[in-house]
Amino acid sequence: MARAHNSSRGFTLMELMISAAIGSVLIVMAADLFSRAMKASWITSQKSELQQDFRAASNILQRDISMAGAGSLGQQGLSTSSVGLPASTGTLPVYPCSGLTTCNYINGAPVAYPTASGAPTVPFLYSIIPGPNLGITINAAQGATDIITIVSADVSLALNCYTSSINAAGTVVTFQLPSPLPSTCILPTGVAAPQALNAAVIGLQQGDLILWGTNAVGVVTSVVTTCAPTGTNTACYTVDFAATDPGHINQPGAVTGSLKQFVGSGAPASTAIPVSAVRLLAVTYYLAIPPATGLPTLMRLQSGRAPAPVAENVVYLKFSYDVYDAGVVDANQSSMPAGTNPGMITKVNILHMSMRSQQAKYQGIGYQGLDLQTSIAARNLTSQQEYPISGSSY
Amino acid sequence: MELGAIMKIKRAASSRKIDQSGFSLIETMFAMVLLAVGMLATLASLGYAIGANQTSQEDMLARQLASEAMESIFNARNTSQLGFASINNTTASPPGVFLPNAQSPKCAGPDGILDTADDVACLTAAGAECPNAGIECLTEPGPDGIMGTADDVVVSLENFTRTITITPLLENGTTVPTLVLVTITINYTVPNHAGTKSYVLEEEISSYH
Numbered sequence: 001m002a003r004a005h006n007s008s009r010g011f012t013l014m015e016l017m018i019s020a021a022i023g024s025v026l027i028v029m030a031a032d033l034f035s036r037a038m039k040a041s042w043i044t045s046q047k048s049e050l051q052q053d054f055r056a057a058s059n060i061l062q063r064d065i066s067m068a069g070a071g072s073l074g075q076q077g078l079s080t081s082s083v084g085l086p087a088s089t090g091t092l093p094v095y096p097c098s099g100l101t102t103c104n105y106i107n108g109a110p111v112a113y114p115t116a117s118g119a120p121t122v123p124f125l126y127s128i129i130p131g132p133n134l135g136i137t138i139n140a141a142q143g144a145t146d147i148i149t150i151v152s153a154d155v156s157l158a159l160n161c162y163t164s165s166i167n168a169a170g171t172v173v174t175f176q177l178p179s180p181l182p183s184t185c186i187l188p189t190g191v192a193a194p195q196a197l198n199a200a201v202i203g204l205q206q207g208d209l210i211l212w213g214t215n216a217v218g219v220v221t222s223v224v225t226t227c228a229p230t231g232t233n234t235a236c237y238t239v240d241f242a243a244t245d246p247g248h249i250n251q252p253g254a255v256t257g258s259l260k261q262f263v264g265s266g267a268p269a270s271t272a273i274p275v276s277a278v279r280l281l282a283v284t285y286y287l288a289i290p291p292a293t294g295l296p297t298l299m300r301l302q303s304g305r306a307p308a309p310v311a312e313n314v315v316y317l318k319f320s321y322d323v324y325d326a327g328v329v330d331a332n333q334s335s336m337p338a339g340t341n342p343g344m345i346t347k348v349n350i351l352h353m354s355m356r357s358q359q360a361k362y363q364g365i366g367y368q369g370l371d372l373q374t375s376i377a378a379r380n381l382t383s384q385q386e387y388p389i390s391g392s393s394y
Numbered sequence: 395m396e397l398g399a400i401m402k403i404k405r406a407a408s409s410r411k412i413d414q415s416g417f418s419l420i421e422t423m424f425a426m427v428l429l430a431v432g433m434l435a436t437l438a439s440l441g442y443a444i445g446a447n448q449t450s451q452e453d454m455l456a457r458q459l460a461s462e463a464m465e466s467i468f469n470a471r472n473t474s475q476l477g478f479a480s481i482n483n484t485t486a487s488p489p490g491v492f493l494p495n496a497q498s499p500k501c502a503g504p505d506g507i508l509d510t511a512d513d514v515a516c517l518t519a520a521g522a523e524c525p526n527a528g529i530e531c532l533t534e535p536g537p538d539g540i541m542g543t544a545d546d547v548v549v550s551l552e553n554f555t556r557t558i559t560i561t562p563l564l565e566n567g568t569t570v571p572t573l574v575l576v577t578i579t580i581n582y583t584v585p586n587h588a589g590t591k592s593y594v595l596e597e598e599i600s601s602y603h
Contacts, residue, residue: 037440044447051451142519142542316519316533316541322506324473331506347469347506349462352519356539366537369547370451371519373532375462375469375502382472382603 039363046357046368050313054355057298057311058372064150064283064300065348069127069380071153071278082124082343083280084215085113086254093123093248095149096284096301098207103246105299105307106147106286107136110247114342122257125209125217125282126342127151127381130321132335135286138296138315145317146334147286148348152380153278157202158194159210160276161185163233168267170252170260171242173210173218174227175277177235184276197237198224204239207304209249209282213275218259219249219304247304285310287317298353316354322347324382346382349375441586449584449591452553456580456593459499459530459556463508463578464595467558470507471599478601481574482560484511496555496581499530509558518548526552554582563598572601 011019085093094110097103103110111134113123131147138145161182162175175197181187187194195202204210208220222240229236241259243250252260264271284301290309298314301307323330323337324346330337332349353372360367417425470476482490491510503512515528519541524531529552536545557579562569580593 033437037437040440040444044444047447047451051454055454139540139542142540313539315535315539318519322469322502324475327475329475329504329506331502331504346473347466349502352533354519354533354535354541356535360539366545367535367539369534369536369539371532371534371549372458373462373530374458375465377465377469377472379468379472382469 035363039365042359042362043365043368046359050355050357050368050370053311053313053358054370054372057314057355058350058353058374060300060310061285061298061350061353062374062376064285065128065148065376066379067152067281068150068348068378069152071155082126082341083211083217084257085123085125085217085249086251086257087123087248091248091251093251095129095247095282096147096286096307097245097247097304098301098306105284105288105301106134111147114336124341124343125151125280128321128342128345128348128378130319130335130342130345131284131286132319135317136288136296138287138289142316145287146319147284147317148319149282149284151280151282153211154281155278157204157279158185158187159197159278161187161194162197162237162277164212164273164277165270166259166262166273168263168269168271170258170263171240171250173239173241173259173273174270175237175239176229176233179232179234182276193234196235197239198226204237204279205305209280209303210239210241210277211280212259212262212273212277215257216259216261216275217249217257217280219245219247221245221250245304285317287314311355313356313358314353315356316352318351318353320349320351321345322349343381345378347375347377349373445584445586449587452582452584452591453593455532455551456554456582456591457595459551459554460578460580460593460595463556463558464576464597466502466507467576468597468599470505472603474603475505476507478572481576481599483558486560490560492558492560494557494559496557496579498526499551499554499556500528501530509556518546520546524548525550530554553584554580556580573598 087093092112094103094112096105097110098105111131114126114129115123129149131149133144133146135145135147137143161177163178165174185194197204204220204224206220206222210218218241220239221242221244225238227236227238241250243252251258262271262273282303286299287296288299289296293312295312296315297312298310299307300310320332320334323333323340323344325340325344336342350372355370357368467481471481479488480490483492483494484490485494491507493509493511497509500513501516502508503514505512516524516530518524518531519533525548529550531551532549534547534549535541536543536547538545559577561575563573563575576597576599578595581590583590
């Protein structure tokens with residue numbers, strides 16, 4: 001009987017206390033471990049998201065910079081790196097503008113185009129337009145951020161297959177597709193005709209910059225409309241270049257640089273433009289804080305179209321430039337040294353593109369951060385430095 | 395009471411005692427060790443995931459360091475700033491401009507070309523010289539996510555080295571005079587990751603532009 005009683009006895013108080021103590025220590029350790037694991041996984045998720053955003057943003061930025069001056073700016077001869085803009089009416093063209101009413105994307109004010117040394121009143125559309133300290137200031141102690149504009153020719157739209165003519169006022173251009181196509185119109189194998197100019201994606205849109213020849217730039221100010229083709233032409237489009245664009249690119253009153261230069265003497269109702277046209281892509285990168293998110297965002301603005309966000313949480317953006325002028329190297333310049341112009345830029349250095357992670361705080365951990373520093377050679381701009389070759393054995 | 399009845403009760407009592415005995419201490423310890431090993435394996439995989447994430451950041455920086463040096467070489471060639479014979483290591487004959495062996499990444503000097511004798515100390519976003527005698531450094535906004543505040547984090551790339559090696563190319567045993575191979579090797583260590591990692595970028599560069 002005594003044995004049976006012994007086998008069914010419970011824990012003593014002492015045993016219970018000890019096991020409870022050991023159990024609670026274990027639970028505390030497990031909770032601590034869990035908390036650490038949660039913190040680590042939060043950091044990991046923030047960092048991986050940051051890296052993903054960062055890689056996407058730096059890829060698109062580097063790709064655009066490497067395209068500076070590509071396409072027709074070089075192909076059509078003359079200066080490989082710049083196009084003179086109309087300004088003789090006293091109104092200087094400004095950038096970066098969008099649509100038809102706004103030119104205030106950066107610090108609420110437009111920026112004047114740079115002018116070449118020796119011709120201070122002629123603004124130029126250079127293939128790279130530096131914008132030192134022209135961006136927003138996110139923190140006064142750090143100072144203003146930079147902007148950068150890269151110009152290249154868009155050869156994906158075969159605008160050079162069309163012939164163009166202009167009205168007497170120099171504000172409306174009619175594009176017609178001739179048949180047969182001109183010899184300069186080279187299309188991919190199997191493609192019979194170039195894209196329609198009113199095509200939804202590839203076609204001309206309000207705000208697009210068009211370059212004729214080497215020194216006439218206009219900005220599209222309306223939706224492209226169709227018209228009846230004349231003679232043997234197979235398609236006809238009417239495009240407005242009204243003098244109301246906020247960037248003051250369309251200046252029919254200007255003697256040089258404007259489309260008015262193509263209007264024949266006596267101002268006939270329609271004058272054929274003797275040179276072919278190409279669409280320019282002027283891409284501006286800048287930081288902005290859109291009210292919708294309140295987050296500092298890297299923005300990409302293509303010509304006069306609506307700006308598009310590239311990456312959120314970019315908190316700093318700085319560039320420097322290597323300038324090469326007939327054997328003299330000015331490396332790491334934040335702005336153009338005296339006697340040089342942006343057409344002499346041969347390398348763009350991204351000094352800082354600093355990003356932070358999406359979420360701010362978690363159990364005492366702050367933002368994660370990342371910074372981009374790299375260089376991109378302006379491949380299409382170095383060609384003007386190549387001839388004559390100096391100091392080289394080849 | 396009969397003797398037989400007593401025996402019956404005793405047998406029943408002893409069999410109940412066997413039923414009620416729990417795990418022995420040894421058995422419990424054994425189970426706990428097994429559980430601990432399993433949990434450690436889970437924790438190790440978590441640590442590995444975090445480590446891999448850390449490594450991917452350094453991998454990305456290595457690519458940047460390699461590509462910026464390659465861009466500077468091609469740029470100097472394109473502008474004829476650098477004669478083709480100068481695209482060589484300083485130890486070559488005739489000597490070129492690129493320092494041999496592994497170099498801590500510095501910033502390009504007046505020539506705009508990296509890993510040459512005129513390289514200068516790098517600066518932080520605040521304009522101060524980078525730590526470790528000006529080895530290239532990144533400036534991150536820190537826990538508050540704002541640049542220019544006291545908690546900005548300056549990350550020195552002291553755990554990176556860059557080696558630019560120029561080697562002639564051979565065709566049928568003869569050196570090709572108009573083509574060399576540029577090899578840029580980035581060696582780097584990653585915290586909590588044993589050994590040195592490498593990123594190698596190779597490109598051939600021609601004397602023709």
